[in-house]
Amino acid sequence: MNLQQLKDTAAAMVAPGRGILAMDESHPTCNKRFEKLGIPTTEEKRQEYRHMLLKENEMGQFIGGAILFDETIRQQTLDGQPFAERLQQIGIVPGIKVDQGAKELALHPGEKVTEGLDGLRDRLKEYYELGARFAKWRAVITIGPDIPSQACLVANAHALARYAALCQETDIVPIVEPEVLMDGSHTIERSYEVTHAIQKCVFEHLKEQGVAWEGMVLKPNMVVSGYDCAERADVQQVAEATVRCLRATVPLEVPGIAFLSGGQTDEEATSHLNAMNQLGQNLPWALTFSYGRALQQAAMQAWNGDSANIDRAARVILHRARMNGAAAKGRYSTEMEQAA
Numbered sequence: 001m002n003l004q005q006l007k008d009t010a011a012a013m014v015a016p017g018r019g020i021l022a023m024d025e026s027h028p029t030c031n032k033r034f035e036k037l038g039i040p041t042t043e044e045k046r047q048e049y050r051h052m053l054l055k056e057n058e059m060g061q062f063i064g065g066a067i068l069f070d071e072t073i074r075q076q077t078l079d080g081q082p083f084a085e086r087l088q089q090i091g092i093v094p095g096i097k098v099d100q101g102a103k104e105l106a107l108h109p110g111e112k113v114t115e116g117l118d119g120l121r122d123r124l125k126e127y128y129e130l131g132a133r134f135a136k137w138r139a140v141i142t143i144g145p146d147i148p149s150q151a152c153l154v155a156n157a158h159a160l161a162r163y164a165a166l167c168q169e170t171d172i173v174p175i176v177e178p179e180v181l182m183d184g185s186h187t188i189e190r191s192y193e194v195t196h197a198i199q200k201c202v203f204e205h206l207k208e209q210g211v212a213w214e215g216m217v218l219k220p221n222m223v224v225s226g227y228d229c230a231e232r233a234d235v236q237q238v239a240e241a242t243v244r245c246l247r248a249t250v251p252l253e254v255p256g257i258a259f260l261s262g263g264q265t266d267e268e269a270t271s272h273l274n275a276m277n278q279l280g281q282n283l284p285w286a287l288t289f290s291y292g293r294a295l296q297q298a299a300m301q302a303w304n305g306d307s308a309n310i311d312r313a314a315r316v317i318l319h320r321a322r323m324n325g326a327a328a329k330g331r332y333s334t335e336m337e338q339a340a
């Protein structure tokens with residue numbers, strides 16, 4: 001393990017005013033989003049789409065790292081350049097999703113555990129050769145009347161820690177993603193309780209496996225009310241609860257925390273991040289974004305599967321990247337949306 005290299009990679013991923021573009025949707029997820037818009041679910045269309053996302057050179061000013069899916073890291077842009085090389089060219093660190101999805105947790109109806117540890121050491125070595133310098137593994141925690149169970153928290157935290165140790169051994173920075181889903185009618189207090197529990201459990205397991213704090217990035221959910229909660233917490237409440245939770249669980253040495261968007265609207269996700277960075281709490285870690293949907297959805301609609309729309313759609317995602325880059329510095333305002 002080369003700790004200096006891990007630190008340098010992590011620093012580049014969450015550099016001031018930059019965040020991470022999650023463009024690592026698996027085939028089923030990507031196809032589902034294409035189908036909704038009537039876009040053909042072919043390899044060629046996925047390639048064209050991802051070419052569009054990285055078309056603007058300026059993306060590198062706001063994006064420090066981009067997470068690719070296995071298919072994409074082996075593909076080329078429409079100009080014939082490998083995607084990992086395209087990312088390096090515009091100053092973005094290439095990353096790779098390495099988990100193999102959340103599966104039913106045995107004996108625990110309604111709960112999931114993420115798989116993918118078997119053979120991971122060899123897969124990481126290959127991805128390193130292909131240019132990846134960081135990886136992602138997502139665990140999924142569902143809130144319900146009697147869940148999550150301790151069994152679910154421990155199984156997922158253990159897998160995340162094993163994954164993170166394997167990454168660091170290969171000089172790949174692990175993004176550790178324990179996602180508490182926003183589905184349900186739970187309150188923000190319940191969201192806090194579960195988010196706190198999983199984060200605490202994850203850091204205990206990371207410590208046990210010897211993972212170096214300086215060479216990892218945490219990708220958490222924000223502490224929000226469930227989608228169907230009767231009284232949803234406002235932006236300020238979300239910002240305060242989220243930062244309070246992180247202060248209670250995340251070691252000071254972790255260089256960066258990059259949030260998932262989890263189904264928030266584009267402007268909600270940007271406003272929440274901005275509010276956290278405006279709290280003026282002199283936080284020890286960079287607080288930034290690692291959004292999938294909240295960066296991509298407007299651009300996907302603008303593209304709509306038509307190559308004639310590539311240039312316009314590329315400017316749409318550049319705009320969202322710029323807004324979130326501003327939020328990562330606490331300098332976003334909704335007027336900036338109108339100005340564009």
Ligand code: 13P
Nearest residue numbers: 022260261262291292293
């Ligand atoms: P969302 O921002 O769409 O939640 O996706 C982020 C991600 O990478 C989930 O693993």
